[in-house]
Amino acid sequence: MSVIKVAILGFGTVGEGVYRTIQSHSEELTATLGKKVEVAAVLIRNTQKKRNISENVLVTTEFADILNLDQLDVVVEAIVDKEPTFTFLKSAIQRGCHIITANKEMFAHHGKELLDLAAEKRVSVGFEATVAGGIPVIQTLRQLLNINRVKQVRGILNGTSNFILSEMREKKQSFAQALVLAQENGYAEADPTNDVEGFDAFYKTMILSRLAFGEEPNWQDVEREGITSITSELIEAAETAGLRFKHIASITRLGGQIKATVKPALVGKENPFYHVEGVQNAVNVQSDIVGEITLQGPGAGMFPTASAVVEDLVHVCLNPTVKRNLTRSQEVGTEFSKHDDKQETWLVHRLTHKPITPAITWIEEVEEGTYVINASSKEVKQLAKQQKNLLYFPIIGEYERVNQVKAALKAL
Ligand SMILES: NC(=O)c1ccc[n+]([C@@H]2O[C@H](COP(=O)([O-])OP(=O)(O)OC[C@H]3O[C@@H](n4cnc5c(N)ncnc54)[C@H](OP(=O)(O)O)[C@@H]3O)[C@@H](O)[C@H]2O)c1
Structure with missing residues (x-):
């Protein structure tokens, strides 16, 4: 039986989750793909860390070693930062590999270049794990809503912020107390800026915008605000009014223009986001034929994210050249100036x-x-x-x- 050879860049939460899932679900992968999936190499940085990786797998700190493998079909990227990741992935595409990434910051900045290059080289790019962890929102938009005209996408895209807001409301904690708890539970980094100031959600929003509408708003025009201004007092006042705070990303196309905001908003009981609590994420898509769809699930974590990556793995192997142009049909709407009014x-x-x-x-x-x-x-x-x-x-x-x-x- 022929084999699909995979390299995993990074062996942290996501990289290890992908490695373990490929082992634990090898039968399902073989049955679906008709080929065995084998992890051929893992790229790491720190050689001192103890890792549970089979002896047959090449473990290296040099990306060149991976590119030089005799057979390499898919490169899964689970590193942090824009570089050297972007450079690695460009080289992988040049070599003719499909790529899969979980790195939203890199993909928000360089996704278009990677998709263009992949189209030129007739390979595929999987990026399900960049938005909303285990929730299959990218494939839903990419594969299942081809004819629908998407009007609006809204999402709770940062599990850390949602966890903090839930803790503050349920346990009457201050922002600082809830943040410490998020850090103790491994949901927030030692430096939580990316999450609590809305940068992480912003990157995901830009990826969703490109997917749903084929373009992004000018980044400078996006109102981005985190949750640091939300106090216990405010949460209580909102509760009195029957409302809950959620950190919501919203993208709309109006009059040929894209408008996006990433900021705290309030929702009442009737809203699908009202009961989305803790580290859960949710995405609500409004489109003209189907109406409203809400997807909800785990927005991060080792196995939810690995789930998104291995589903992408199947997808890139079965659909080696996915169409690059993801643009939705034009939405005719009001002008933005009118929207402000x-x-x-x-x-x-x-x-x-x-x-x-x-x-x-x-x-x-x-x-x-x-x-x-x-x-x-x-x-x-x-x-x-x-x-x-x-x-x-x-x-x-x-x-x-x-x-x-x-x-x-x-x-x-
Ligand atoms: N954690 C989640 O739930 C989640 C969910 C969705 C998306 N993501 C995204 O997935 C990516 C990985 O996240 P993570 O949580 O797995 O991070 P992590 O636990 O910090 O792991 C990062 C891994 O990347 C390796 N690494 C970093 N720079 C490297 C370099 N220059 N060369 C080789 N290896 C390098 C590290 O190597 P060493 O082990 O040698 O230090 C480590 O194994 C990030 O972009 C993140 O935003 C994460």
């Missing part, structure tokens, strides 16, 4: 005085200084300019008037 629902917090303006509809006073309002984003930003400490967050979906309901129940 669109009425949305907001929770405003630390409001010192209510301005008298017909541009704001006061829906409910949640507690002193905290209101649910209807206004355009232009108007809310204007309000924030006038009242320095004001915090404001969009409410996604219908807002149910909690206090009014409570009052009505009391009156019964």
Whole structure:
């Protein structure tokens, strides 16, 4: 029986998970591919670390050793940072290998170049693990929504931030306490900036944008905000209003332009993100034929991520030249300037005085200084300019008037 030879770059959480899954699921791989999958080589950096790798596998610190193997079909990349990863993967494609990556930072920066080069060399690129860990969101968008016109993609894309927000709400902890717990559980790095300031979710959002709409917004125009401004006090105020904070990435195409935001937002019970807790991720796709689809599952971790990689492995081997152009059909919509004027629902917090303006509809006073309002984003930003400490967050979906309901129940 012929063999598919794989090299794994990096033997950390993801690399080791992929290695172990290829061993544990070799029968399924052989049955699906009609060929045996063999890990031929592993690239590492630190030779002192003890690793559980079979003696038949070449373990090396030199990428050149891997490129020089007699047979090499697929290169799986599970390293960190943009370089030397990008250079390694370009060389692998030049050699005629399919590549699979879990590295979102690298892929957000260089994905287009890698996809172009792969198309030229007639090989495939798998990147399921770059977004939402084990959730098959990339394949869903890539393979299953070819005719649908995608209108909007929203996602909870960073498990660490979601874990922190869940802990703060459920256990009444401060941001700092919840962050320490995330670090103790191995969900957050010693330097958590990438996660809690929204960079990780931003990279994933750009990858999703390219996939869903064939292009990305100008990176400078994306509103990116992490969760560091969310206090226990705010979480409590949101709960009083029947809402939960989630860190949400949102990509929409309007009037031929892509608009993306990556920031905290509020959702009510009816929203599919309301019950997405802990390190879970979720992605909601709205498209014209099917309507709304929500995928939810583990956003990170050794085996969920390995699952995404080995499914990609099957996919690149069975579909060696996947079409490069992932652009969706044009969405006809409103202009962005008009979108800025669109009425949305907001929770405003630390409001010192209510301005008298017909541009704001006061829906409910949640507690002193905290209101649910209807206004355009232009108007809310204007309000924030006038009242320095004001915090404001969009409410996604219908807002149910909690206090009014409570009052009505009391009156019964
Ligand atoms: N962890 C997750 O749940 C998850 C989920 C989705 C995507 N990802 C992405 O997957 C990638 C890997 O994440 P991870 O959690 O597995 O990281 P990790 O545990 O820190 O492992 C990184 C591995 O890369 C190796 N490495 C780093 N630089 C190298 C270099 N220049 N040459 C050779 N090897 C090098 C390290 O080697 P040594 O062992 O020798 O130090 C280590 O084995 C990252 O891009 C991450 O964003 C991770």
